[in-house]
Every structure is written in C-alpha cells, then in structure tokens.
Amino acid sequence: MNDLKEALYSIDPKSLNYEQWVEVGMALHQAGCRCDLWDEWSKNDSRYRPRDCANKWRTFKNNGSVVTEKSVFKMARERGWIPSEYKGHEIGFDDYIEADEPYMPQKKDEAKTTLPDDYSGLTGAQQLKVYLETLFKPDEHVGIVTESFQREDGKWTPANRGDYSRTAGKLIKSLEKYPDDLGATTGDWNQEAGAWIRFNPCDGQGVRDVNATAYRFTLIESDEVSIEAQYKAYVEWNLPIAALVFSGTKSLHAIVKIDAQNENEYAQRVSFLYNFLENHGFSVDTQNKNVMRLSRLPGATRNSNTQKLLATNIGAENWSVWRNSIEEIPEEKLPPITSLAEKFLNPDPLPEPLIEEVLREGHKMIISGPSKAGKSFALMELCVCLAEGGKWLGRFQCKQCKVLYVNLEIDAPSANQRFRKIYETLGYSTDPAKNPNISNIITWNLRGHALPLDKLSKPIINQASMVNGIKAIVIDPIYKVITGDENSAADMSAFCNYFDQIGAQTGACTIYCHHHSKGAQGSKKSIDRASGSGVLTRDPDAILDFSEIDLTQLEGKEIAWGAEIDEDRSAWRVTGSLREFRSFKPLNVWFDYPIHRVDTKGELDACFLEGDARSNLKQFQKSPEQRRADYKEELREAYYELEHENGVSASALAEIMGKSRNTVLKWLRELPKNFKNYDGKWFTLEDYTRYLQDTGALD
Structure with missing residues (x-):
C-alpha cells in the first residue's frame, strides 16, 4: 500500500486526461483504498471540483476489472518512478564514490570533486535566512512543513501542508532575532525526519499549484546518482542554480531558475530541463515538477546530519543564458570561411525550384492560418501536386517527386480518405494500377505517437533516408512536436534548428503549418499573424499565409460554384513572404471541400480581410x-x-x-x-x- 501511494503521488494529475483520471480511481478502488486518497491526490489539479471523486467512486464495482493497482504502477513507471527496492542505499555527506560516470562526457580525473561549502560557518537559522533572501521577496508568503509521520516502510513523510501564513520578511526578522535557534522560527521538527520548505511563493491561502504567485524555480534531485556525480553534472552543464542544498542523506537539491511568466511556460521549461537531463543519462526524480513542490529546509537536522545550504547563485545567470549556451556548436563542426571571389569563379549550383515562384529544393516553408482555413487539406493537396507534377492551388507548378507526409493529427483511415477525395476532385485516377504516381506519396501516421521534434527529428531522417528520391517532408501540424515555449525566441530558434538538421541530412524541403494568434488579423502583415515568437515565421525561406476574407458584401448574391454565401462558405487570401523569389500577387481562393479553388471571376477582389477596419468602412460608411x-x-x-x-x-x-x-x-x-x-x-x-x-x- 505504501508503494502504491508513493507511485500515485509520482503521477501529476494535470498530465492526465479524464479517462486516465478515472482509470486511476478505479485502480485505487480495486486495490481496496479509500476514496479520500484519490480525492486528496486529485486536489493537485486545477480542474479539481469537490465531490467529483466521491460521486464517481460510488459507480465503481470490484468485479474482477482489468483495471487494478498495476495500472497505477505502470503510469508511475512511465513517468520515471522507481520502486524503493530498486533504489540505491543512502550515503553520508562526507562519502566519496570513485567512478567514471558514463553519462558525463568528461576527462578522467583521479582527484576527488570537492563539494562547495560556502556557508559552513553559519548556524541553521542563518542558512535559512540566506536561502530566503535568495529565493523570495520580503512580502511573499513561504510554505514550511515541520510535522511528519513514519510510513510502514520506515520512511518519513510530511504530515500536512504546513504553515504558509508568514511572509519571507517576517521569517527573516524572526531568524535575526533568534540566530542560534532555528526552531524558534520554524517550530520544532522530528530530528529523524528533518523539515521541508517550498521554493516558490504562495498567496497565503493554500499550497496547491493554483496558489502559486510566481513560477521562478524547480527542483532537481536524484537518488540514483552519487552526490559527487550529481554535483559534477550540475557544474558541467552550467545549470542556473539559485540554491544548492544537501538533503541530509543521499542527494543534492538543486533549486534551478526557470524564470517562467505563467503556469504554461513553467510546465514547458521544466519539461525541457527534465528531458535534457534524461537525454544526457542523468536519472532525475520526476516527482518534483509541481510548482508548489517541497524541498529540504536548509539548517534543519536529519538523522544526525544537517540539511546544509552549500551554495547560492552558481552556474548560468538565468534560464535564458543557460538555454542559449547549450546550443553552442564546436568550432570544428562548422563549415570553413570562403572568399566571395572564389564563389564568383566557382559558383555553387542554385537549387532547382520545387514549387515554381515559391520554394527551392532543400529549403523550408511554413503555411500559417486560423482554424477552418483548410491548412491540412492544402498540405495534402500539395503532396498530390508534387506526386503528380501538377499545379498547386491552381497556380504554382510543382516538380514531380516523392514526398513524405508525417501525419500527427488525424487517424490513418481519415487521412487516407482525405487523400482519395483530393485525388478524385483534382481529376487524377485513384487506381494504383493506372496511376503509378500515387506511390510517390509516403505517409507516416503518428497520431498517438507524437514526440517533441528534438526526439522525432532523427526518426524522420532515418525514415526519409530509406526511400530514394524524397524531395519534400511535410510535417502536419507542428504544435504536436513543438519543443519549449512558442513565445520564447530562444526556444523557437532551437526548435527551428531541427528543421535545418532534417533538411541538411536528407536534402529534402521541410514543409509545415502553424496556427494564427488569437484576435483579428486583417490589419497585420502576413509575417506577423502566426502565433508565438516571430522566429517561427522569419526562419523559413517561404511563408504562405491563409487569411479569411470578409464575405458580408457578397451575402445574398449568387457566386462561383452556383451557391449563395452562408456560414459554411469560406474564402481565403493567400499571400507570400519569400526569400528566394519575388512576392506574388495575393491569390484569392474559395475553400470548396476538399480543395481550394482560385477565384477566377474576381468576385473576391474588392472584399477585405476579416478584422480589417476598412471592411467596416466599406459596409457602414x-x-x-x-x-x-x-x-x-x-x-x-x-x-x-x-x-x-x-x-x-x-x-x-x-x-x-x-x-x-x-x-x-x-x-x-x-x-x-x-x-x-x-x-x-x-x-x-x-x-x-x-x-x-x-x-x-x-x-
């Protein structure tokens, strides 16, 4: 039962959908647990509503269901949880372990690594004072837990949510008043269990994630790596650590600067950090992702050891500095410098156009637009035109080639049906025996298997390399594979670099789509309409933007294809921002399922875009x-x-x-x-x- 509870709390309920949340409840019910356990765990999710658990619990029946406690253990293991019997033994603070850590690309060094001890001369109260001054503002509330209980397996756990009524300023004044007695400020704690502190501030009303008032830090620790190896890793990777605390047993608690503006950005950055550590072979405790997570309180004693504050503000200055630093490339991997005169004498061949007037071979293109613009249909139509050597959007001649379509959003049967309808509408045969060009489209359906692009780029390169003649790789859509915060220029620069890697190693164009930001787009330039950092639209060689046309002027009139304007009709103005070609005249198209048809009658020429102020002038003034x-x-x-x-x-x-x-x-x-x-x-x-x-x- 203790292992089940530990596994349960290693699962972040915010990461689950409704069906998975219910599955956890059924598993706990089947295991003989009380509903209180499920309810208390569910409170860590902002979607939590009182009585939801109790009402659902009454519908569960112990009838030999396949959903058992094993389901919880499986979820926990998938998130990095390791049963206690497989974990290493605790070591003392002064112990050293002589070993070459295989996950660390470092030179062998016989000398032992010395841990920092910047505050060795301070009392426990003075250490906590430094910690508070480093992590908190004076008027911010701080959560401290001193009460604990011992589980059946002998481990000590926080007994409650602790005290969160005092600000850092009040705590510091008390610590200054009692510099030799930490307990006079925090309250007494069990000497075997130690004490805990939350490293992000709260609102003084509670300590759930919704009570967080800032998203500055996250906790990194590992029970699977020696203390010496942990510190070596933190230093080598130059992590932006605000405070480094010895837990009193077998780990170093690194309070890492995340510097997020909101909960969403916090989750993205923490996920990126954890993935970075895992990718470098560092086994990190994945239970620490919550913004209101507890860490060890500096200065408190635990099992005759002190939970020591070892150092503050080490490594990179902040998150952005660290994030940019890990993208550095060794100089020997960079191409050599060349003389322009040499290039004039021996010019490199210019890549052939893959899409006339728009895109050259090996380059990148993004299609941006709002929902219902038919972006996926446009990409599928492009795949067909590349396979057949036809004209895309009725205008742009495509070079016949093979194309890899990476489908991340819709199920395989639906994707195949869409391709069939597009083929039929464009007038091409759907019989492979009569039309061998169909085999030029290679589909890879990854719905339910999407990964961040830093992990998916290598498999894409491998799959593309297995087929000769692939000239284009279409990834639809990119929000399924985006890494980092889409509003961060640094994160998006790193993200776009993976498209460069795919193109460089396959020689193919990378083509993908992205959504518009919220709000009216009519008054914006096409390059500024996409959501997130401007890097996303300024990085590609070609940007094709689909913006909706305001059809109010045409209401009640019969238009092309013999239909009247209604809420199901939509028209779009396609504009281009091109690096290699002259910008083309805006192209007006009707979305006539399943393809976009060019407005050859000029019915849309006088219409403005949705949100354009001139549309109101046209209509009302x-x-x-x-x-x-x-x-x-x-x-x-x-x-x-x-x-x-x-x-x-x-x-x-x-x-x-x-x-x-x-x-x-x-x-x-x-x-x-x-x-x-x-x-x-x-x-x-x-x-x-x-x-x-x-x-x-x-x-």
Missing part, C-alpha cells in the same frame, strides 16, 4: 458616390413599379419606398442627371423625352 448609386438604384426600382409613362409624383415614390416625401425629394434633387422634374411630376430622362414628344412640347 459608404462614400457619397456609393450612396448616390444606391439612391439611383432604389429610385429606379420604385419608379418602374409605378405607372410611369406620364411621370410619377414624389408622394407616390415615397409611399412605395416606405420613405418620407421629403427624403425622396432630397434624393431626387441630388440626382438631377437621372430624373427630371416637369409640371410637378418626375421622369427618367428617357421617359421625359418621350413624354415631350407625345405632348408636342418639343415643337
């Missing part, structure tokens, strides 16, 4: 010339509905138009060239001439 044209049309329609051979009166026009007589007279006087007033009656010029002839007035 018409120019005088437009108003006169509307008056003329409305008057003419009313005139011909009346008996008009001998002229009509202003009163008759007003009655049929539903306007006041004065309004109609005003309109008529503003249009003297269209209507003529004679003897109190109004005529069109044509009828007026005929009337004068009939009455002999011209004589």
